[in-house]
Amino acid sequence: MAYDDQNIFAKILREEIPCNKIYEDNYVLSFYDINPQKKIHALVIPKGKYIDLDDFNKNASNEEIAGLIKGISIVAKKLGISTENGKGYRALANISEDGGQEVPHLHFHIFGGEKIGKMVS
Ligand code: AMP
Numbered sequence: 001m002a003y004d005d006q007n008i009f010a011k012i013l014r015e016e017i018p019c020n021k022i023y024e025d026n027y028v029l030s031f032y033d034i035n036p037q038k039k040i041h042a043l044v045i046p047k048g049k050y051i052d053l054d055d056f057n058k059n060a061s062n063e064e065i066a067g068l069i070k071g072i073s074i075v076a077k078k079l080g081i082s083t084e085n086g087k088g089y090r091a092l093a094n095i096s097e098d099g100g101q102e103v104p105h106l107h108f109h110i111f112g113g114e115k116i117g118k119m120v121s
Helices: 008-013 053-059 062-078
Strands: 021-024 028-032 040-046 089-092 108-112
Touching: 008 028, 008 040, 021 062, 028 062, 040 062, 053 062, 062 089, 062 108
Parallel strands: none
Antiparallel strands: 021 028, 028 040, 040 108, 089 108
């Protein structure tokens, strides 16, 4: 499957539609999920055009991969829910249809601000 340039996160990256931005650097953009499932629900996405985690690990540079993984901790810290804040959170990526992925641009969900509960419901 080819990357779809018209997906909603591609449009956010091109600033064609707005987002509630939390953090940005050379590798990632982070913003609040429009339909929060927990008290804090953020998204962290790579700036490159990657459909899902498998596509990312196959085609991204080591710098991009490190940038995304580090970006998750940076965002958690900014949100006050990292272990450095004495808290914790869940980082989760849905991968393709069986994984429940709806937007075909790789993203990690960051859930926090409360006890997150069971891993899969
Ligand atoms: P997934 O099911 O893992 O693909 O998750 C897609 C997520 O994107 C959902 O949690 C949506 O609420 C969220 N979402 C969709 N459109 C937007 C948007 N314009 N801004 C922020 N989050 C969005």
